[in-house]
Amino acid sequence: MKFLLQRIAFYLFTAWAAVTINFFIPRLIPGDPVQSLINKQQGNISTEAVHSLYVLFGLDKNASMLSQYKDYWIQIFHGDLGTSFTFFPAPVSQILTQSLPWTILLVGITTIVSFALGTGLGVLAGWRRGSWMDGLLPVTTFISSIPYFWLGLLAITLLAGAGSFFPSSGGYEPGLVPSWNGEFIGSAIQHSLLPALTILISSVSGWILSMRNMMVTVASEDYITVAHAKGLSERRVMVSYAARNALLPNVSGFALSLGFIVGGTLLVEIVFSYPGIGYNLFQAVGSKDYPLLQGIFLIITLSVLVANLLADVAYLLLDPRTRKEG
Amino acid sequence: MKPPVLEIKNFNVDYGLGDQAVQAVRDVTLTLHRGEVLGLAGESGSGKSTLAYGVTRLLPPPGVISGGSVIYHPPGGEPYDVMALSNSELRAFRWAETSIVFQGAMNSLNPVHKVSTQMLDVIRAHEPQLTQEARVARAKEMLKLVGISADRMDAYPHQLSGGMRQRVMIGMALVLEPQVVIMDEPTTALDVVMQRQILAQLVELRERLDFSVLFITHDLSLLVEFSDRIAIMYGGRIVEQAKSADLYKDSLHPYSEGLLKSFPALRGPRKELAGIPGSPPDLRGMPTGCAFHPRCPHAFDRCSTEIPVLGVPEARNDPNREVACWLPGRVPVG
Amino acid sequence: MSAPASTITAVTPGGPAAATAPAKRQRLRFVANGKAATGLVTLAFFCLIAIIGPWIAPFDPSKRSSDILQSPSGKHWFGTTHLGQDIFSQILVGTRGVMFVGLLAGIIATALSVLIGVSSGFLGGAADETLSALSNVFLVIPALPLIIIVASTIPGAGDLMVALVIGLTSWAWGARVLRAQTLSLRRRDYVEAARATGESTWRIITVEILPNLTAIIASGFVGTVIFAVMSEITLAFIGISTISEWNWGTILFWAQSQQALAQGAWWWFVPAGLAIAILGTALSLINFGIDEFVSPRLRSSGHTKVKTADGHTVKMRVGFTPVLSQNGKKDPVTPVVRKATDEAKGAA
Amino acid sequence: MTATETEPVTTGDVVLEADGLTKHFPVRRGLRDLFTKERKAVHAVDDIQLTLRRGRVTALVGESGSGKSTVARLMAQLYGRTAGDIRLHGETITVKGGRGFRAYCRQVQMIFQDPFASLNPVHTVRYHLTRALKIHGRAGKGSAELEQNLNALLLRVQLTPPERYLDKFPHELSGGQRQRVSIARALGANPEVLLADEPVSMLDVSIRLGVLNLLRDLKERLNLAILYITHDIASARYFADETLVMYAGRMVEGGDSETLTQNPAHPYTRLLIESAPDPDRLDRVGDAKDAPEDTAGGEPPSLIAPPTGCRFHPRCIHAMPKCSTELPPRFELPIVSGEGEHWAACWLYEEGAAK
Amino acid sequence: ACSNGDDSKNTAGTGGSTTTVLNVGMPNGPQTENHNPFLGSSAGASLGYRWMIFEPLVMINGIKPAEPGKPWLATEWKWDANFTKLSLTIRDGVKFSDGTPMTADDVAYSFQLRKDNEGLNTDAIPYGTITASGNKVDLTFTRSQFTNQNKVLTVFVVSKKQWSAISDPTKDILKNPIGTGPYTVKSFTPQTTTLTVRDSYWQDLPKIKELRYTSYNDNNAQTTALANGASEWSFVFVPNVKAVYQSKDEKNHKLFFPANLGIHGLWINTTRKPFDDPALRRAMDKVINRDDIFQQGEAGYFYPKVESVTGIPTPAGESFIAPEYKDKKHVVDVDGAKADLAAAGYKLEGDVLKDKTGKPVTITLTDPAGWSDYITDLEIIKDNLSTIGIKATVDKANQDAWFKKIDEGDFDAAMHWTNGGATPFDIYQNIMDGKILKPIGKGGVSGNYGRFNSPEATKALDEYANAADEAARTTALNTLQKIMVEQMPIIPTSASNVGGLYSTKNWSGWPSDADPYAPGQPTQQNALEIVLKLKPSGA
Ligand SMILES: Nc1ncnc2c1ncn2[C@@H]1O[C@H](COP(=O)(O)OP(=O)(O)OP(=O)(O)O)[C@@H](O)[C@H]1O
Ligand SMILES: Nc1ncnc2c1ncn2[C@@H]1O[C@H](COP(=O)(O)OP(=O)(O)OP(=O)(O)O)[C@@H](O)[C@H]1O
Numbered sequence A: 001m002k003f004l005l006q007r008i009a010f011y012l013f014t015a016w017a018a019v020t021i022n023f024f025i026p027r028l029i030p031g032d033p034v035q036s037l038i039n040k041q042q043g044n045i046s047t048e049a050v051h052s053l054y055v056l057f058g059l060d061k062n063a064s065m066l067s068q069y070k071d072y073w074i075q076i077f078h079g080d081l082g083t084s085f086t087f088f089p090a091p092v093s094q095i096l097t098q099s100l101p102w103t104i105l106l107v108g109i110t111t112i113v114s115f116a117l118g119t120g121l122g123v124l125a126g127w128r129r130g131s132w133m134d135g136l137l138p139v140t141t142f143i144s145s146i147p148y149f150w151l152g153l154l155a156i157t158l159l160a161g162a163g164s165f166f167p168s169s170g171g172y173e174p175g176l177v178p179s180w181n182g183e184f185i186g187s188a189i190q191h192s193l194l195p196a197l198t199i200l201i202s203s204v205s206g207w208i209l210s211m212r213n214m215m216v217t218v219a220s221e222d223y224i225t226v227a228h229a230k231g232l233s234e235r236r237v238m239v240s241y242a243a244r245n246a247l248l249p250n251v252s253g254f255a256l257s258l259g260f261i262v263g264g265t266l267l268v269e270i271v272f273s274y275p276g277i278g279y280n281l282f283q284a285v286g287s288k289d290y291p292l293l294q295g296i297f298l299i300i301t302l303s304v305l306v307a308n309l310l311a312d313v314a315y316l317l318l319d320p321r322t323r324k325e326g
Numbered sequence B: 001m002k003p004p005v006l007e008i009k010n011f012n013v014d015y016g017l018g019d020q021a022v023q024a025v026r027d028v029t030l031t032l033h034r035g036e037v038l039g040l041a042g043e044s045g046s047g048k049s050t051l052a053y054g055v056t057r058l059l060p061p062p063g064v065i066s067g068g069s070v071i072y073h074p075p076g077g078e079p080y081d082v083m084a085l086s087n088s089e090l091r092a093f094r095w096a097e098t099s100i101v102f103q104g105a106m107n108s109l110n111p112v113h114k115v116s117t118q119m120l121d122v123i124r125a126h127e128p129q130l131t132q133e134a135r136v137a138r139a140k141e142m143l144k145l146v147g148i149s150a151d152r153m154d155a156y157p158h159q160l161s162g163g164m165r166q167r168v169m170i171g172m173a174l175v176l177e178p179q180v181v182i183m184d185e186p187t188t189a190l191d192v193v194m195q196r197q198i199l200a201q202l203v204e205l206r207e208r209l210d211f212s213v214l215f216i217t218h219d220l221s222l223l224v225e226f227s228d229r230i231a232i233m234y235g236g237r238i239v240e241q242a243k244s245a246d247l248y249k250d251s252l253h254p255y256s257e258g259l260l261k262s263f264p265a266l267r268g269p270r271k272e273l274a275g276i277p278g279s280p281p282d283l284r285g286m287p288t289g290c291a292f293h294p295r296c297p298h299a300f301d302r303c304s305t306e307i308p309v310l311g312v313p314e315a316r317n318d319p320n321r322e323v324a325c326w327l328p329g330r331v332p333v334g
Numbered sequence C: 001m002s003a004p005a006s007t008i009t010a011v012t013p014g015g016p017a018a019a020t021a022p023a024k025r026q027r028l029r030f031v032a033n034g035k036a037a038t039g040l041v042t043l044a045f046f047c048l049i050a051i052i053g054p055w056i057a058p059f060d061p062s063k064r065s066s067d068i069l070q071s072p073s074g075k076h077w078f079g080t081t082h083l084g085q086d087i088f089s090q091i092l093v094g095t096r097g098v099m100f101v102g103l104l105a106g107i108i109a110t111a112l113s114v115l116i117g118v119s120s121g122f123l124g125g126a127a128d129e130t131l132s133a134l135s136n137v138f139l140v141i142p143a144l145p146l147i148i149i150v151a152s153t154i155p156g157a158g159d160l161m162v163a164l165v166i167g168l169t170s171w172a173w174g175a176r177v178l179r180a181q182t183l184s185l186r187r188r189d190y191v192e193a194a195r196a197t198g199e200s201t202w203r204i205i206t207v208e209i210l211p212n213l214t215a216i217i218a219s220g221f222v223g224t225v226i227f228a229v230m231s232e233i234t235l236a237f238i239g240i241s242t243i244s245e246w247n248w249g250t251i252l253f254w255a256q257s258q259q260a261l262a263q264g265a266w267w268w269f270v271p272a273g274l275a276i277a278i279l280g281t282a283l284s285l286i287n288f289g290i291d292e293f294v295s296p297r298l299r300s301s302g303h304t305k306v307k308t309a310d311g312h313t314v315k316m317r318v319g320f321t322p323v324l325s326q327n328g329k330k331d332p333v334t335p336v337v338r339k340a341t342d343e344a345k346g347a348a
Numbered sequence D: 001m002t003a004t005e006t007e008p009v010t011t012g013d014v015v016l017e018a019d020g021l022t023k024h025f026p027v028r029r030g031l032r033d034l035f036t037k038e039r040k041a042v043h044a045v046d047d048i049q050l051t052l053r054r055g056r057v058t059a060l061v062g063e064s065g066s067g068k069s070t071v072a073r074l075m076a077q078l079y080g081r082t083a084g085d086i087r088l089h090g091e092t093i094t095v096k097g098g099r100g101f102r103a104y105c106r107q108v109q110m111i112f113q114d115p116f117a118s119l120n121p122v123h124t125v126r127y128h129l130t131r132a133l134k135i136h137g138r139a140g141k142g143s144a145e146l147e148q149n150l151n152a153l154l155l156r157v158q159l160t161p162p163e164r165y166l167d168k169f170p171h172e173l174s175g176g177q178r179q180r181v182s183i184a185r186a187l188g189a190n191p192e193v194l195l196a197d198e199p200v201s202m203l204d205v206s207i208r209l210g211v212l213n214l215l216r217d218l219k220e221r222l223n224l225a226i227l228y229i230t231h232d233i234a235s236a237r238y239f240a241d242e243t244l245v246m247y248a249g250r251m252v253e254g255g256d257s258e259t260l261t262q263n264p265a266h267p268y269t270r271l272l273i274e275s276a277p278d279p280d281r282l283d284r285v286g287d288a289k290d291a292p293e294d295t296a297g298g299e300p301p302s303l304i305a306p307p308t309g310c311r312f313h314p315r316c317i318h319a320m321p322k323c324s325t326e327l328p329p330r331f332e333l334p335i336v337s338g339e340g341e342h343w344a345a346c347w348l349y350e351e352g353a354a355k
Numbered sequence E: 001a002c003s004n005g006d007d008s009k010n011t012a013g014t015g016g017s018t019t020t021v022l023n024v025g026m027p028n029g030p031q032t033e034n035h036n037p038f039l040g041s042s043a044g045a046s047l048g049y050r051w052m053i054f055e056p057l058v059m060i061n062g063i064k065p066a067e068p069g070k071p072w073l074a075t076e077w078k079w080d081a082n083f084t085k086l087s088l089t090i091r092d093g094v095k096f097s098d099g100t101p102m103t104a105d106d107v108a109y110s111f112q113l114r115k116d117n118e119g120l121n122t123d124a125i126p127y128g129t130i131t132a133s134g135n136k137v138d139l140t141f142t143r144s145q146f147t148n149q150n151k152v153l154t155v156f157v158v159s160k161k162q163w164s165a166i167s168d169p170t171k172d173i174l175k176n177p178i179g180t181g182p183y184t185v186k187s188f189t190p191q192t193t194t195l196t197v198r199d200s201y202w203q204d205l206p207k208i209k210e211l212r213y214t215s216y217n218d219n220n221a222q223t224t225a226l227a228n229g230a231s232e233w234s235f236v237f238v239p240n241v242k243a244v245y246q247s248k249d250e251k252n253h254k255l256f257f258p259a260n261l262g263i264h265g266l267w268i269n270t271t272r273k274p275f276d277d278p279a280l281r282r283a284m285d286k287v288i289n290r291d292d293i294f295q296q297g298e299a300g301y302f303y304p305k306v307e308s309v310t311g312i313p314t315p316a317g318e319s320f321i322a323p324e325y326k327d328k329k330h331v332v333d334v335d336g337a338k339a340d341l342a343a344a345g346y347k348l349e350g351d352v353l354k355d356k357t358g359k360p361v362t363i364t365l366t367d368p369a370g371w372s373d374y375i376t377d378l379e380i381i382k383d384n385l386s387t388i389g390i391k392a393t394v395d396k397a398n399q400d401a402w403f404k405k406i407d408e409g410d411f412d413a414a415m416h417w418t419n420g421g422a423t424p425f426d427i428y429q430n431i432m433d434g435k436i437l438k439p440i441g442k443g444g445v446s447g448n449y450g451r452f453n454s455p456e457a458t459k460a461l462d463e464y465a466n467a468a469d470e471a472a473r474t475t476a477l478n479t480l481q482k483i484m485v486e487q488m489p490i491i492p493t494s495a496s497n498v499g500g501l502y503s504t505k506n507w508s509g510w511p512s513d514a515d516p517y518a519p520g521q522p523t524q525q526n527a528l529e530i531v532l533k534l535k536p537s538g539a
């Protein structure tokens, strides 16, 4: 419990720091969104329009940094992340609620599957060292070194050509209205297969490797020998003694990757034109949409924090020895 | 003398294979009798632990058993060779027939499982026919025997003190009432008060459950007090074995002699102790002949060329004691 | 008085020469490790290309030619772009930027993580609290989005800037690991002993503690380099960094913006992607080497199945020590007869 | 004999003294401070009285965790003390680091408990010893002189021939050899006081004896004052002139080694001596008569909330009501044989109490 | 094939003949629900469907801006002589989609909204008075609106009833847009907005029953959709358009990219030596290969070539070109350029051009890294310039930094666009107007980035904007053309476009080179005209 309190204090501090950084970064940026908008349209906005845009976005007023900072906090506590420039006048929170579920579902599920699969294979590879699984390690290493956006591009070319089952872009069939009906869900799943596969392939080997190495380390612990000495069945020793303990250090890695669900795989979303938050970030960066940028960054940071908190709790549950230091 | 339960014959253990191999245990023949405590002592690195792990085939890589047999005599059954068991037979044999207690109890207990889980695991693996209640009852009873109250069943290892953990391990070792318990320095990490308590409990239990103990330590004074018979190892071989009192009073091998002269006594006259000069041999470059000869005050030519064999010494024609030494009077009969 | 101790003489079989040999061997073991050696050689190759790439490139990578969008041929090994530029030359010339950013960012991040991690671990107290809070914050703040944001907002961000940004944002994990390790090292007796001998704090950190962290620092460095290379390529790929120089990411950026795959110009994508993957693999292999160098347990990883002199294969594994065949058993062993109940147990 | 030639010394002079030495380790807390008021601490050492004399060995025995190592580290000024005084040649000294610390450790050197942990695995024997010499300005001029000094140091701890050991890494040495390198390092400073923290606990009996004999030899040749910390009360009897017994952070008994081991007074000392394995004992382990004088199942007390009064009272078979409330002072005991003093902190020996 | 899903929906289940849906696509990423026609950031603007709901007073063909527009919601319009007054006659019988009739009040209100909200007055029209009476609306302006006349006439009309209830028209997302157009919003998702046809409309109802606007995340996705037929109409840059798009269905995949009156070109900083010398700029102009730029940089279609030396795109600006330049087209003439340079005192030593002071001529061409077409153009220009010994470097800049530098005049040369409008005036005003000239280092100019300082040009521009008659305008415009040709303040390369890629598989009646009745871009106002004209291909 005390441990948790301590962690919570840390989280609060980090959240504060992140929000503050978040506040300052866009304000140190040169250039402004109106110019960006003009740039983006390359001539479709006449120069007269510039002023009307400044007025529109409320950028014609000047307030001191401090009072802006204060307002920013007040807004955050009201759940108000400001108004997006690119999607003016849509509030940032609306854009985020629109794209977040896609990312969370696609990358979240994939990350969990990848972790589960990789850990499982890693357990086997570590347990039966020298077996064929172990021989695959160099291959796995190579695969994990391939940038996944590149893998995605290849996948699109090879698998998503005309006539293929796999759509090459989007989150669902154009024309469908998101709802909980079979057709929509089916379409969403169909659209998520290829990106999911890409993430899975390129991330699973990392889990295999780390789990394998942990297994190898744990397998030489005394309690494993004791478990063998006790005459327990092979599976019991492998699962309940070796894997169970080897899993612990991986939990924090898993949490970290859960946290990076939101921001970590933005390239996959870009490559597959997936309507998630990573793509939003890309857009926001491209068009200097500070409020959106801030909102996304905040969401990412908070999700990393939440994931870490979850990992801490998981650690508490999984490891009876409460750790003091990390 | 009681009948044997475990006969170790010409046992050899290597670390590594081929040219790289380190011969850690050489040609060890040793018999453990029913109900006795057999002490195994010797310098560190002399192969005591290797022998204990080898007998149960628990040596970690790169250890391999390169020869010999370990014949186990089940009560009322035909004896069989542990070395010839398949993995699944070995699993069934372990703990039910021979259990083992390692030096560090903290490391022997899985830190993430409750004591009860780890205990019940053993019972479930070996006696699947028992109901859960019966298993719990058995585990509780065993813990009580080693002086741990049943309410500590659900504690995690880190919540117990070192002594308690060691006792849990001993309790766990006895929970299936095996014939043989091997203990590798089970109390070295504890202080003397705790050590004595645990040993006292063990002795008491042995009387009730009638198992045999192979007790390994380098603390000779403890062994003399605690065991029925003592075997002394040096450089991977048994150099002497005898009843503990005999060995203490009248050791035959110069190494045993040196060992006994090395520990200061708490009582009796204060005397200067000489110790054993030199340092233990390197297993990769064993001296020729008797491994002890470079340090032996009585060494003569033969010692550096011929390896002495363990046997009943000529001088004391006592079948209960054996020694491996070329010194006059200690050369084995026959 | 003649203390008996004076009679103690060391018996060192094999003599000094044989005894000092292992030390040397240990230092070289890292290189002797097959994986690490492969990785090192590959890395060295890339470094070489980074240095001499622009000189050996057959064409000016930006030079247009009339060979527009050609597939690989003898003249253009990796084909050409929509402007007739030679992709092989682009790869060669682009290696420098990738290696520069990777190594520089790796060095910056490693230096920072050592500085912050070790001092926080060693100094303890308020300094530790502050520094570890700092690194925790940096750890939680997602690096890639931050890098994207920062890189996209700094005007004229060239390779140097990208390397700086990556370096400054990715030291936290290393610092945390180093701090934990330093904490445990600091409590080691030999550190206390050095202090008791009268060593200065500075010397304790640099001479007593740091050498023991070498492996962790090295693997952290390798990890950061991988991350930096990937980040840099990502930035270029999504068109955020302003790289006027060629690098693999720029190539991919052009390929992507010219929809190379839709045009069927696979050669525009494949070389850069493979180069990244190979560099990444090389770095991971080095990392393996380092890991095994540190952890003796991993060292024997390859050798679980061993052939004995007499042609048997022995599988070594924890819990079931192999019994070598006893050719010419000396004494006949009592025939093995298994207990009835044992059979039942074995089956269970 | 190089070290002691300059000043005439008399065996028995007090070199280092501790008075009322106390060390409490705060229990590590972070945010928790905000929620609980009282500060918890491990009472590792409380009110210790200790005198080290030239040419004499003082043994400190006691169970695991009773604070022996902490005392040694306090005396070496590696820990800051919570309370009390450390006097070197009669002068109170508190040093934290820098020059003062260097000057102090030139005179007071410590040998660490664990020979496997106290040498840096990445440095050679030569490095360790060279540093010890250089720091204390005893390296001499030029490399030839340094080499000579190194050899002398190794010879002094009987690591012969020195060339064979100089360039070895710690992992290439046996436990006993490492222990001797540690001793050599401590001697490199040419100290007057050697604080030897269980220098032999990890070693095997025969090697153990070698190290002890070596230390004794040094004591006699160099007129060192030695604090010898151990678990093994028999070795204290063998090696030390004077023995002190600690229990849960406090001294419970002290006196001439022979007297103390043959006539233990404090119930804890008696328990300790009775528990020590002794082959000459008539009854064997497990015999009914052998029940140890311990009522708490051998469990040591918590040092965060130590028992009030005498810290041993929960386990003491002789405990009286007074024991749980009042802290027993030192009571002088009659000397049975030989010289020296003998005292115990136990209400049993209060004037008039039934013995 | 890949469009299997679409086909079935496209054809409402029964078969190819009863096509009722048109799939429009834009590569603009996920949208938020926002149908506010005033906001450029709205989904309606970004995808273009706002023009299916909100109609203009007059429909003006963007590729023929000089032609009089088609009466739409206004049946008649009349400017006074100096273009400061406009009277409009409003069509009768037009109903909003909520059933209420559209009146002159609504029209007046639509102007009033723009006047009252600076943020909505995107063309910065200086409205004076706005009055409505009967079916007439009268407007006055504080300045001559000759150059803005089309902007005023194409203003779209909103419902006063709906908008007077909106508190802040700049922030409202207009969940239920009410307009006079033939379509209403059926459903919205971030990916797709679906419009459905109304029951009644003041003209013939369009044949397309449902319009489906899909926003693809990027050009790649849009291109793929176009190639496989999932998207039937779009505006996107497709590299190698023949292979990637047209060849996928030679018969039906068409593109129509007419120019409008705006251009792209290499802006040169006319304050930097030696580029302050018009002779040098003219020589540069002579060697630039616009064919390569068109074919390689713009994939052979995207930004049409500017052929006329005056920089006026054709055919849109054909009628404005001065007689002396009627047939003068850009041709690559390296020898001519060399001769001119030699005459102007430059020396070509080996392959290095030395200026009059003997310094080698070098130039840095800068554009943001992300704008791959411009960068490609620059690479070509760099190559071209090397033929006359000018060493050019292409510098890919950060977008913001670049913008700032352009704005403050801190650059050598860069590809940039100009404004566009109903006449070439907008182009020239943007390039040469001395009124917006700011010193180097000062920004906020929104034009004349090259710091072209020509009182003559400023005067001509002024005369054009305030001229009382057509003849005066022609004179002024001819002067401007002369300045352009002789001084070359920017080197024009391409025209702006208002094109589109479309498929004739299901629908026919698209504008084309043969029948350029409207620009081909789905986000232009004229898209409504196209949609009204489309008929099922089979039928
Ligand atoms: N993996 C290994 N590879 C090579 N040699 C080994 C290995 N493990 C142990 N040895 C050697 O085998 C010998 C016997 O070791 P063992 O642990 O059995 O000694 P021990 O008698 O139990 O010593 P201690 O009293 O210190 O526990 C030692 O000399 C040791 O160095
Ligand atoms: N740095 C520290 N922080 C907190 N508690 C400590 C610290 N060092 C020692 N202690 C505690 O102080 C007590 C005394 O420890 P110390 O190491 O002095 O015992 P010891 O008598 O040397 O034991 P051993 O015989 O096992 O070496 C123990 O309870 C220990 O847990």
Ligand SMILES: [Mg+2]
Binding pocket: B048, B049, B050, B184
């Ligand atoms: Mg052992």
Ligand SMILES: [Mg+2]
Binding pocket: D068, D069, D070, D113, D197, D198
């Ligand atoms: Mg200690």
